[in-house]
Amino acid sequence: MTHKITFYPVGNGDCNLISFSDGASMIVDCNFRQEAEEEDSPYFDVWKELTSEKLNTKFGLPFVDAFVLTHPDQDHCRGFAEKFFLKDPHKDAPSKSEKDDKLIVIGELWYSPRVFSEHSRELSDDAKAFKKEAERRMKLWENNDANKNKDGNRIRIIGYFDDEKIKNLPDSVKAFPGDTVKSLNGSSRKEYRFFIHAPFKDDIEGNDRNCTSIVFQIKFDVDKTSDVGKVILGGDAEWRVWRKIQEATDDDTNLKWNIFEAPHHCSYTFFSDSRDNEPEQSALNFLAYREGNGYIVSSSKLIKPNTDNPPCQKAKNRYLDAMDDKEDEDYFKCTQLKMTKVMKCITP
Template identity: 40%
Template sequence: MADSKIKYYPVDNGDMSLILLQDDTSILVDCNIRQSSIGSNDSKIYDVKKDLLYSIKKRDSNPFVDVFVLTHGDCDHCRGFKSNFYQGDPTKYSAEDRKENKILIDEMWFSPMIAEEHTNDDEDAYQQEAERRIELHRKKSADRDKTGNRIKIIGYDGNKDYKDIDHLRATPGTVVDEFNGKKQTTFSVFIHAPFKEHLASAEKDKNSTSIVFQARFKNASYDSKYACLAMFGGDSDHYSWEIILEKTKRYKNDKKEQALDWDIFLAPHHCSWSFFNDRPQADNPEPKANSLEVLDYKRTGGKIIASCKKILDEKPNPPHYEAKEEYVKKLDKAADFLNTAVYPKESELKPIEFTVTSGGPTLSPTSKVGSAIGSAGGLGAASTVVKQG
């Protein structure tokens, strides 16, 4: 059985990550497939669609992902969805769809916030496909639980009501271990957000209502400790993380579930200052104590991924150079901060890829950066994040 992997794609200021489990189950978190990248020969523009097609499985020659998680509907998190992913009845997937390499989605994860804020065609397409699947459940269609029709609702409702299908819902504080109809024994997800407070707010903001979750990997079902804990937060801001911190500690899930611990932390909103305080940074230069405390849950040798442009001390931003400086302060060394626009090689972009090993998440050879990290490594060894005991 293969080791689990996590890929963070270089997509400029945007997010696109792929989780591959031991049994080849694929979980895509957001997409930012720019048309200019498809078939590009420019080494500084990575063809993420080509890599995705290579990485995922096919069923009857048709490419598919087991789960697609859209953290929120901003364009840089769902760009290319409409043209690159199949929408509609999966039994009607055609030869033309196959020719265009349309990717089937067996199970969608859907936040009710997407139903209330429509700002781009890709978000609308995701919403319409989600509503198609929801309608199958409301009508109790015999096809509602088949691959290509599955859906999971993440978080609470705002103005739109999905209470009649609560059995499909996972709320903050929930552990999910079933993906695309299959229960996993070495992988689970702890749902952190979005919260009822944000969805009910009169001033809803997509960023603050992002799906936030912790991906939890074990190497074997009988392991008592996690080999890797990876945090995904979309564009969540410091307000969201304040609630995450408070609620996780209140219900003692910081201890019972290790729900705040991390080996890999995807910097929210493309290394924006909004994780640390309000913007503009010049008017709010002090990072919030809650945000700093979240970073203190780093396990030995933890790494931070900045999915964004090359970080320079200049405008426009994000990325914010000051945010990078704050992140680096919390790491064992500066080399543990990885920017998708620079690593592994600025002149020839590739995904930053981790393999989950018994010693923790290890940077794959094509993404290897620097020497070993963590006290158990030793200089010149494989670059491994060493988990705590």
């Protein structure tokens, strides 16, 4: 079995499924549109494919080993409250109706508390549901519950925090920028690992919520060869975040990528504050870490030559300019054209 990452076509939003060679899986963000379930809908029914074809089964429900919410904007967590099983499956077994609804059980929840504490008044119902589920799982550790480190209850805290209750959690469930995470859902992983880039402890000038997005790199081994594939995902992180990531990273291998998801749905904020500005040099420097025929993926609606931002045609042009084969758009993918699947991990 090979590694595979699927970028689903959800318009200006994010929902990615990573299927690892050992059978584990990870969903990064979700944008489950209710209208996608309607007959003749123009939207791809991501949830239907996940629950009928892609995920394993546990507790009589679809099961994903980990769910990562990069940040709580609605286009990154739409449908979370309705489509996931948000209880302890060991104490509160799924009902028949929950099984009929195919609610997804999350083995391990990746949670960055900082953005939630700073923007609690702005949260959507789905974001509030995610925060409540994270707090439920942390409470199990606080109470030393016997089920705290079992499927459906695990949590991983990403980044810095001020909450004393979180500080009391064991180091094994925390990860900070500069850390390499070698486990997933309670098991050590030999064929892949996660390098955490952000969010940082200190404030970064700019859009606060986007500047606290989780940013991480996944390194994949293939056929016993280490680090053959490298994927970097970063939610809606703006150019200042990417500049600071480069300043803070000592080992350049943690910046390299074969697949890079264009931040904020290919808006110009990866390059500068305004589309009228020239790209920041730090943004261009980051794109130079591309390995081989690396792919850039825009999780967005169709990119057109208009004033939209996101997605921004000018940003797409800047990405193409940074590629070696800039006359060839084969390595720039927009999810809106069709469901974009990049198989195996692109080999340099």
